[in-house]
Amino acid sequence: MVAVRPADIERVIAAFPEPRFYLPSHAIIARESARSSGHFNIIEVDTGLKADLYPIGDDPLLEYGLDNATEIELAGRRVVVAPPTYLVAMKLRYFAMSQQDKHLRDIRGIVRLSGHLIDRTMIAHWAAKAGVGDAWRDCQERAGQE
Numbered sequence: 001m002v003a004v005r006p007a008d009i010e011r012v013i014a015a016f017p018e019p020r021f022y023l024p025s026h027a028i029i030a031r032e033s034a035r036s037s038g039h040f041n042i043i044e045v046d047t048g049l050k051a052d053l054y055p056i057g058d059d060p061l062l063e064y065g066l067d068n069a070t071e072i073e074l075a076g077r078r079v080v081v082a083p084p085t086y087l088v089a090m091k092l093r094y095f096a097m098s099q100q101d102k103h104l105r106d107i108r109g110i111v112r113l114s115g116h117l118i119d120r121t122m123i124a125h126w127a128a129k130a131g132v133g134d135a136w137r138d139c140q141e142r143a144g145q146e
Contacts, residue, residue: 009033012053016042061089061126084114088139089126096130104139105146112144 009029016023022043032038033055042051056062065086071078088107095103111118120140127136
């Protein structure tokens with residue numbers, strides 16, 4: 001895993017050409033790729049489908065998510081998805097920053113549907129690091145609840 005290099009930015013732009021896709025400018029992608037918590041979107045104009053891109057920078061949790069991504073079949077296609085452990089840990093991180101309950105609702109749903117795939121020890125580590133250990137314990141106790 002490496003940060004997005006200038007050559008990578010050109011490949012991203014070439015892979016999602018206008019007018020079919022909306023993509024931020026080269027300068028914005030470069031700026032976001034240099035940040036430790038950078039982010040940008042790619043939007044398919046006709047459908048409005050949006051992909052959120054988070055360049056990894058030097059974040060070990062983002063690196064874990066990429067290293068442990070899984071390929072699944074979805075609607076007859078093979079797609080790569082983030083592991084549930086990563087999703088839960090990131091949602092806890094976002095909850096710590098925003099205090100928005102939507103992240104906890106999402107976590108409870110993930111635990112209900114994919115609890116058997118979650119590395120709870122790793123999530124406990126990330127929850128403690130973010131100062132949201134109590135929220136993580138509550139999500140486990142109330143898995144699946146709105």
